[in-house]
Amino acid sequence: MIVSLAMIAVLSRLLDTTAIGIAVIGLGIGTIAFNIREFATSEYLIQRIDVSREDIRTAFTLMFGTSLLICCGLSAFAPWIAEFYSQPALKMFIIILAFSGVIDSSVSTIAALLKRDMQFGAMTRINALGVITNAAVTVTLAWFDFGFMSYAWGTLVSALVRMVLAFHARPILWMYRPCLKGWRSFFVFGGYKGASTVLDRTYEALPQLVLGHFMPLTAVGLFNRANLVCGLPDKFMLSALFSIAFPAFAAEVRQNRSVKEAYLRLISYITALYWPAQLVLAILAYPIVHIALGPAWDGAVPLVQLLSLAAIFWFPNILTFPVLVALGANREAFEANFIGRGLAMVVICVASFYGLYALVFSQFIVLPFQMAISLIYVRRHVPFAWTEFAAILCNSALVTFGAVIGPLGILAAHGFAFDLSIGLALVATLLSAAGWLTALVLTKHPLLDEIIHMVELFMPRLLANRPGVPAE
Template identity: 40%
Template sequence: MVRRAYLMASLEQYLALIISFAVLASVARILTPGEIGEAVTGLAIAVVAFSTREFVTAEFLIQRHAIDRAALSTSLTLQVLCSTVVALTLGLASGVIARFYGTPDLSFFLLLAAIAGLTEAVAQPVVAILRRNLSFGALAGIRTGVSLVSGATTILLAALGFGPISFAWGMLAGAVMLAGLSLTFSPVPIRQFLRPNLTRWREVLAFGVFKGAALMVERIQETVPQLILGRLTSMTSVALYNRSNALCGVPDRIIMSAFYSMAFPALANSVREGQDIEKTYFGVLAYLSVLYWPAALMVGLMAPEIVLIVLGPQWEAAVPVVRILSLSAVFWVPAIVTGPLLLALGHNRDSFLASLISRVLAASILCAASLYGVIAMALSQFIALPLQMVVAFAFVHRHVPFSFRALISALAPSAVVTLFALAGPIALLALNEQPQSALLTFAASAVLSAIGWLAGLHITRHPFLVETQIAFRLGRNRFDQLRRFLAAGA
């Protein structure tokens, strides 16, 4: 069940990534970097504001042994109440924020974002129930529909000359779609949600206080340095860092986000069944590292080609930023596992403290570096991410004791596989110093990397080799079924 859940979550991420790339590539060629920077600033402010909603997160439903009507209605009531307060506050402050950044259009942008955040509140309990049931197929359908509507709206309005506000309208269209699809495909009758109820508010707050605080710190770390960058330098600098971060985030979107969406319910299930948590933890690290490390480093290696293909020649200044961020990303793997693992073990407080300490350290470093420009902000990740890694290992070790030797043994095969995956592309770039086609060079490097990766899995006998063999057998069986079907039809 866990393997199927991961596959469905991965499918959702692949579809979302394709849509995101279409939006990224299209809008980068329609709007100027300054206009994109303004949109990024508006979205960042809205994200920070609505992250406060996690203090009353609907995810407390995932951890409950049983879901009753009171829990459902309390969850929706608190989500709507909190979202209303945030939306009103954001709307009232929109004018002041717009004047602070010297961009009058930002005021209307934030008003639309406030409405979008309030609209999507009704979907949160349904999404939590679907995650609790490991119904990632349904979630994939819902979120793909949302991404399509949001992306299409953004591209269309940008092409029609709406400028940065296109992103806000896209956000609102996606929120309406999310609310509609969630209510339509809810596994629980909607009438169980509708009556206002606050009887379980203490339970919601007990679960959400740490998660909400942790997410708030995470969002602040992700957005505040960019907000400082936009205020002290220019909106173009914000766009440059944000788009570079988006390109480096592709492995995260494909691998890490898919994992994170099902990690907490899957790990919680492992804890309930009494499985060996240390073995599970090392297994997760091995799987993630062998997927994430080669992908992240390939982004850095192929940065000129990727920037040219996705963003266009006018974004050439993003190449060094992409390379720096992709290299520093190798330290990110342990941090992504810590939160879901500690939550699954029932240590919400430690999950919060781990996130708080690492995020505060990282946010402080990034904010200080943002005073010196985009390159300095990117380089600061070589300090911030290793610190987050150390904090993650320290907190996990408190509840899942492990030796340094065991940790190295779990990660060493992934490092070897990564070297095999990079060998082919490095040789190709060395022999072809002046490639004629960015797309052809990228495609050839990707094929060589995949061949090297598979060879590395076999040579090291990496645990993930089992997954590739299962996928190969499944693909072969489907191919045989298709061949028999065509033969019968003929």
């Protein structure tokens, strides 16, 4: 995530809003297309009690075959897409992304096996080195004036690196032997997951794809960069949670343990981390945008503030799909996603016709609705009481208040003008961290237990590395 943030900061200074807008459209189309292969997802291997060689070979055969079909489809439609957006160079961009998706298909089967075995360290190395490669290639090419095509070449080289690293982690070359034994089971499992994944990616890309056709590409660039900055708390704090949640909940179910306590505890962790981060981001949007994107992106500041406030309602959504699928409620997981995202896409499309700010304000409609749908469906299978849930939220709300009181004081002293200097923003951040920790202690929030546990875990290691301190 640190590398991704640095990449955003550098590319926002090397490329203009139009170039970024074109890249965002191309990447959005590629993402939607290749998520169709989730209908035959290799994650089916995660929940199986026993996994045979035939299962693994079938998973790869389905994933590779689907990716190849998508690659052919994208390449065939690339000229039409380029014409639709009046950007001829978009054709080559999409073709390169199509080949990248085929290469990356070999990673998904190995990734599913690593997640099944809870080997998240290996997954971290694969993903981190892939991101570093992508950033290095993209930034280098942008520096040499490759423009928005830098993103396409960076994606291709990153896919090659991820493939090599995946086989280094699990050198199972025999999975290349075609096999379709039990293929129906993959599609039965992946049917709802694939539909949900395509729906998710379409929902994420749709605002930019619609804006790109009806409004100048500058608006697409502004919305994309505002969305990226607003998503920083999610990327830094919660991105790993989604990867771990499904295998962890699935392990609980396999051992016949209730997931209620784990679900509520995770909700308390998410709200105690995510709420303060989003509100502090809204307060410090001006200096954060200047640091992350540069002074040329001041137009994104009010967008970041509005999107950050709307994101407060997003907190339960990250756990909905993992917990329902782990409990075998694949159909309900898809229904919840379809209802929430389906209505949201209608609202977003309508709002896009009225401009960029109408699109942003629509988030205050769609995110609360998705939150309500998420909780209703989860509660059918994880029967928690609303009073329990409310108590968790109240506790996290107190922690959030403790985190924002310092930054609000700095803002008040500055005449409630958001153009804080970097120095004042740093002071506000330190006050926020101090207030957050103090509130965790005073409220005895469950997250405090995790922090204490981490300190106990890492302090002996840190002390052992100090000169003159014997290791245990």
